[in-house]
């Protein structure tokens with residue numbers, strides 16, 4: 001009952017997280033595009049630096065951008081911040097629910113390290129909040145004046161964090177914590193730098209004094225970072241569906257490569273909005289993904305070896321059945337009994353019958369080969385058992 005309700009709570013939180021995230025990224029993409037697409041105004045209006053006409057949903061829209069501020073502020077001014085805050089809050093709640101509460105099945109992996117649950121949670125929180133302290137200090141240091149160097153240092157820092165986490169937490173948790181750290185930078189950029197700078201601008205305007213340009217520059221720098229971080233963070237958000245990336249022995253390196261690919265794709269659009277069409281950037285990003293897919297192909301030479309041998313030497317199904325019963329079925333069943341799962345088999349993978357085992361054979365092989373299953377090896381599967389199950393799949397997954 002408890003596990004069942006927790007599943008619903010997770011679902012609701014995840015739903016909200018995706019909704020808030022879509023709203024945040026939607027406005028962020030829109031304003032970036034808008035800013036780069038403004039053209040000089042046809043009518044001379046004092047203080048207006050650019051304007052844009054568009055059509056959408058049955059209406060024409062005309063947007064003007066002011067150089068600094070209009071002569072008089074309107075009564076109602078829309079701010080864009082709750083999308084960001086709500087994305088962070090729901091994301092943090094998900095992190096707590098999935099990784100920190102309960103037994104730590106998603107947080108820990110005895111094949112990676114022997115760290116305890118409490119220590120792992122501390123590592124996670126330090127990554128989020130300590131990561132922001134380091135990032136914020138770097139942005140405010142003299143390096144902040146050299147954006148390209150700053151970006152290189154921030155990238156190196158992120159890769160270092162990904163590497164360190166990959167040696168500490170479960171592969172899936174280490175990916176998600178890198179994403180949560182970057183998401184924290186983005187949300188804190190909004191709450192601690194961008195919104196305060198906008199408030200200062202409005203205040204200066206009301207008092208009739210010139211706004212502080214230094215604040216404005218930091219805000220612009222942070223906005224630029226948020227812009228480039230969107231695609232890498234979106235990738236990490238969906239990465240938990242793809243053990244081919246996070247559970248790879250060099251998962252941290254794949255993360256680094258996907259980060260760069262996301263940045264390149266974003267860069268292409270940033271340039272294009274400003275009228276520069278650098279045609280090779282998107283194909284380069286796509287080739288990067290193809291290159292990664294090829295570079296991480298499973299080693300088939302091992303697979304071919306298992307076909308050598310007579311029928312008798314093949315992995316027999318009854319042995320495999322016994323392994324699945326002992327190591328998997330407590331969770332992967334129509335009626336799971338393990339306390340970490342709710343009333344239904346995780347991701348619908350039920351392994352109660354021979355037919356189901358055969359249907360899911362390829363997924364089973366991938367899951368036990370990469371080590372992501374059994375979850376946190378809670379059921380104590382041995383290496384010999386893993387080899388045997390993988391061999392059974394490679395030999396054609398026969399059920400008699």
Ligand code: HEC
Nearest residue numbers: 327328331338340346347349363364367373374375378379
């Ligand atoms: C303690 C519970 C538990 C045990 C034991 C367990 N699993 Fe899982 N398994 C899960 C959970 C939870 C997920 C869903 C993970 C997610 O949400 O991405 C999962 C997902 C899977 C998936 C889907 C992965 C994918 O994305 O394709 C497969 C396949 C799988 N398990 C196979 C196995 C096999 C085979 C065993 C036994 C060797 C096993 N599991 C043991 C809890 C368990």
